Amino acid sequence: FKPVFLGTAHPRSELAQHRRVVNSQKCVRAGGKHNDLEDVGRDTYHHTFFEMLGNWSFGDYFKEEACSMAWELLTEVYEIPRDRLYVTYFGGDSSLGLSADEECRDVWLRLGVPASHVLPFPLKDNFWEMGDTGPCGPCTEIHYDHVGGGRNAAALVNQGSPDVVEIWNLVFMQYSREVEGNLLPLPQHHVDTGMGLERLVTVLQNKRSNYDTDLFTPILDAIHKGCGGPRYQGLVGDADVGRVNMAYRVVADHVRTLCVCITDGIYPGLSGAELVLRRILRRAVRFCSEVLHAPSGLLASLVPTVVEVLGDAYPELTKNADQIMDIINENEAAFLSSLERGRRIIERTVQQMEPSTNFPAEVAWSIYGNLGFPLDLIDLMLEEKGISLDSAGFNKLALEDAKRKAGGLQAGQLKDINTCLDVHSLAQLRSNNVPATDDSPKYAYTLGQHGQYEFSPCQATILMLYRDQSLQKEVGAGQCCGVILDRTNFYAEQGGQASDQGYMIRSGQQDILFPVESVRLCGGYVVHEVTALETLRAGDQVQLFVDEAQRLACMTNHTATHLLNFALRHVLGDNTEQRGSHVTAEQLRFDFDTKGPVTVEQLQQVEQVVQDMIKRNEVVYMAEVPLTLARRIQGLRAVDEEYPDPVRIVSVGVPVESMLTCDSEAAMQTSVELCCGT
Known part of the structure; x- marks a missing residue:
């Protein structure tokens, strides 16, 4: 709905016609501005995947109606005791020239909320921003006291207490954060609210923890059955000796996230959302292996239970269960071989360290980059040994790596x-x-x-x-x-x-x-x-x-250049010639010559040809052939460079052997190239 907030939605579009919307959406918070990954497992109410219930107003109702509807739903429909609810509002920020949101405060007071339960908080708690730029505004949060009993729990609001937890956030979109950092008023006021289903279920089922609800207990039971050992007891902090309960929560949460993301087409990978999912999977594997001492395959064995819990709401999970299990098993096997090596490296390094020193950044970076250990996993392993990482040194190495990638350089070139x-x-x-x-x-x-x-x-x-x-x-x-x-x-x-x-x-x-x-x-x-x-x-x-992930990414992008080469010739004609390409794990570039300018319609046709070939999921064939024989293949594409003899031929969808006869035109129908890459 961001285009509606910013007024960029086309006035005749379906999106622009909405004034009031309610929805439920799958959310993953494990990277970027709103990142819950490091909190997951440590407490009983943060998750990487959760279901967000929302209601929206686009230039229609505002603070009065939004607060009234929320209060009515919670206290009259769900019959949640009023004395257990606390509301917060934006207390203002002088540096931004923003005064306290007294309008919101007064709405709550008129609804009968006691003044002792209406609390002001600063920018970090009660001013919501979508990102570094874009729509933003003050918010009011509704918190629930799980203990109750007539006590005053105002001092526990926004203090990280598991007993007093935010359940609903009502955001009043009034401003747009500009690149320079200043705030400009939006021409229309909007409302964006979000209530986590998991936290709401905890309240409605009269539980103290999200993990005690029927959204999680079947998964926790399946974990216990799969690994033996003590049952989940809901312990946190120092009471959780050996972090067994934390491990239960991490695995239960992360396997839900894996199921939902893989079903939606996001797979563990090398960059972006795929990299985040890879870190989530590896974090879960580590807790399975080293804390729960579970046999390999436990994580995938939990998938049917997740499907049983979420399948009615998300039937696509049922259809993809086997694929989810295969992908989890493949990635788990790859990481387990590295996990033990990383653990030994950390132990050896710690033994050689001087007392009261930080863990060396270079070793951590090597484990992070070469073994694929997520940073929070390294931090956890070090925390268990009572030492800290040289974070400044690590961040410096990360910055150098980012500069290298931005400049398209190899590691050694820095x-x-x-x-x-x-x-x-x-x-x-x-x-x-x-x-x-x-x-x-x-x-x-x-x-x-x-x-x-x-x-x-x-x-x-x-x-x-x-x-x-x-x-x-x-x-x-x-x-x-x-x-x-x-x-x-x-x-x-x-x-x-x-x-x-x-x-x-x-x-x-x-x-x-x-x-x-x-x-x-x-x-x-x-x-x-x-x-x-x-x-x-x-x-x-x-x-x-x-590095298998990096090699696979290069292989994928290299095959993509072959498909693009074929598609360009297919659409633009045989006079199209490749002049070069550059393939890395992050991107590909393809240089070519052709007669005349390339139109938008032709580019769309090229894209369609490539997409059609990908959808057919054809076999990629490879064979070494004497160079003189290879050059006889009709339609063979070769860049103007020196090739070895024999030479490697890569073909998509057609075996190389079928192209070697003099009268074969098979190579004219697909991508066939001399190739020294992977």
Whole structure:
């Protein structure tokens, strides 16, 4: 409804015709301005997923009617005792030139709410903003005292007490926050209210905790059945020894979120909402494994119970239950292999730390980036050991990473180091008969039974190290260097595709990660840019782990460039030629030449062709073919660059072998390209 608030909705649109609306919507708060993730599990009333009940007024009723209707519903329809309800209003802010919302206060007093139950609060509590800019305004909240008994609980309102909890927020949209930070009055006044279903159910079922209602108890029972151990007791804080009850709440909450998001087409991934969901899943897996000591697969086994609880309201959950379980199991298996390694790294680092020092940011960043640990998960693991993270250092590393991504740079390009072998080093390697790197394992991935790609680690030997433009047999701890291996499963940057990232570990030393930040191909040698956390030596045996999420994102975007290339030729004609592309985990760029300008209609046709091919979900075929034979394929697309012999061919929907006969026109009907990427 934001266009209505800002007056940007077209006056003839259906949206602009609404004056009063009521709705229920699925909400996830786990990132951005309204982020409840770190609170979930610690208390009994925050959730990542919840159902929001709302009523809206667009230039129609305002404060008097909104407050009156809310009070009537709660006290007369739901028959909630009036003496258990407290209301708050905006107490003003002199820095913004805003006075207290006395109009709202007076409405509540006229409705019969005692003055002792009508409380002013400052900007942070009673002024609601959608984001850094946009519609905003003062709000009034209705809080419920779970204890009651005639006591005065005014001092507990907005104090984080589990006994006095906000159940309804009525926002009066009066202003628009501009980019400069100033507030401008909206031409019309609007109302946006939100009441969490879970908190309302807690009140109506006369419970003290959301997790004691029938929205959660079946899930908590299923968790107990799946892992054994003590039952859920509703304990919080210091009373919750071992954080078992917190784990119950985290898992119950997070599995609901996973079910709803996956059903709506959001899957655990590398960026945006997908990355947030990935963190939620991994947080749940960690609590299952390390706190509840549950067997693998517990999280997915809870899906049928979630469907039973929510399926009537959201029938789409029932249809997608099997898919949800498969996706959860796949992601859990991937994370469990990293979880134990991360735990050992943290324990080893803590043992080596000086007393009263913070956990080093570099180690935390390595765990965060290379093992996919959410930051709040790292904080929790450190908190359990009574230590804190060097947050300032971590934030600095995060800022550097954001700048790198914004500039389209590889990780190593922010550092003053050149890991590309110069001509003298290449000559020295060859004169010493150091063999070129076998990088064929980069294609040694398989498709699992549920359709997910599986990447195996690669065993390798360090042949030589490269630093300060010279080959070296040994590099000390803390230094960044190039590592040349006899074989690798890492993809080196070439052909417009960004290199893999990941890490290596030394054989027999599982608790130290050597982050691989970028990979380059220099004269047949694959050079891995590595930060040596301990001394590295030629002859060391190592195991290589590719960042699977980053590789998959690059694979997806690379396939998208192939589809786009075919679609452009299909729509614009055979005179369309690719001139380059750039593929990273976050984005893709495709450069091409064609005769004449491209119209909007043609772009829409290109988009439709690509979408149709994606919807058909066709198999992507790959095969190595002698270069001379490959060039005979009709319609084969190849960029003007040097290709190896034999060359790799990638085809969508049609097996490569069927295209190799002289009279085959199969390649004219789909995307077929020479490709050295992944």
